[in-house]
Amino acid sequence: MPTPFDVLAEPTRRRILDLLLERPRPVAELTQALGLTQPGTSKHLRVLREAGLVRVRAEAQRRWYELRPEPLAEIDAWLRPYRRLWERSLDALERHLDAMPDDEPGGASAQTGDDS
Amino acid sequence: MPTPFDVLAEPTRRRILDLLLERPRPVAELTQALGLTQPGTSKHLRVLREAGLVRVRAEAQRRWYELRPEPLAEIDAWLRPYRRLWERSLDALERHLDAMPDDEPGGASAQTGDDS
DNA sequence: CGGCTATATACCTTGACTGGCATATAGCCA
DNA sequence: TGGCTATATGCCAGTCAAGGTATATAGCCG
Structure with missing residues (x-):
């Protein structure tokens, strides 16, 4: 269960949060913006999810990740x-x-x- | 060259900063408060120094570490x-x-x- | 159903970090 | 100078995180 401090230590994750600051986005879009592989992106998203910093909304196979800034x-x-x-x-x-x-x-x- | 984010990811280093929030302290005192070995403490202090979060004042062999909150x-x-x-x-x-x-x-x- | 799209998970490798012990360095005092 | 105190550094082991590839899962469409 990562703390917010752990989460922010990773530059990629800070970038993800910055991207989600503008608007919710599906994984593929984040993947492209980050220049990572899709699994790499998904793993960072998992950490963010576990820390409660993002929320997921499913739309068909697409997952819309949105920011949850409270933590x-x-x-x-x-x-x-x-x-x-x-x-x-x-x-x-x-x-x-x-x-x-x-x-x-x-x-x-x-x-x-x-x-x- | 660690970023402030990297530094805060470590709970021990957050505790060091919290200790220095009260007043400057020599290494031995931090070591005892943290329950670490002296070299362990010194290594965290090095990271904090490199990140610009602490400053050292030498008094004989004693090193007084003090907070530098700007970063x-x-x-x-x-x-x-x-x-x-x-x-x-x-x-x-x-x-x-x-x-x-x-x-x-x-x-x-x-x-x-x-x-x- | 078969194939395609979108995402998640498993597994592996590599590299970084943490903490410990041993030791070097530097300043004091008798 | 010799020994003692206070701190830093080197080296080693264990752990963990991050990224990649391959594959599983789930939903859509023809």
């Missing part, structure tokens, strides 16, 4: 405590670059804190 | 287009659970779309 929230949750850290440094960079105080960057608090 | 922004950026999708479904779930119209959920547009 990605786990990654997002893991990232959360780190986000404020890198945002702080990017903020600092930004401030440094165009030394212009901007009091509505988008949301959270960004105070010039304890920079050594 | 995680790449993952965050990749997740961005998916976020609105899972947030929409979580919104829907939420609305469904406590059927209470809440006109300020947090930001973006959330229309009840084409759910079949």
Whole structure:
């Protein structure tokens, strides 16, 4: 049972998800877009299915794979405590670059804190 | 040259980052916290270093590893287009659970779309 | 039914990663 | 300098993942 982290470690699988971001697609179309063999594609799709990241809709022999993004929230949750850290440094960079105080960057608090 | 995705695929490395989230630590302390051998720990730290996710400060023979969260922004950026999708479904779930119209959920547009 | 299309599975090979042990390296102190 | 501490690296074994080919499965059409 692969975790979302395992799934995203594979570049091909990230590409599959990106392709499904636009619209659901049948296996053959993914196969062609990826430049893999059909069985290769099917195996990646299996991993994605087991991780709950895609859903399949059958239409005759054709399988339409569509995105199921919910499990990605786990990654997002893991990232959360780190986000404020890198945002702080990017903020600092930004401030440094165009030394212009901007009091509505988008949301959270960004105070010039304890920079050594 | 491992990508942030590769790095996070390993549970041990996620734990290392979580440990460094609290404060910088020397190798021996990480080793003990992880229940690994010292060489095992050092090897994970090498991967993290190559990915730019940690920085080392030398103090005598001791190496203090500290977090460098910036590369995680790449993952965050990749997740961005998916976020609105899972947030929409979580919104829907939420609305469904406590059927209470809440006109300020947090930001973006959330229309009840084409759910079949 | 026979053949064709679309996809999944079995099997195999190869290469990468993880973790362990032994050892090298580097800095400290008596 | 000799020995001790802290960390890194080399080497090895086991495991697993990814991709390919061959084949099974399932649905369609004539």
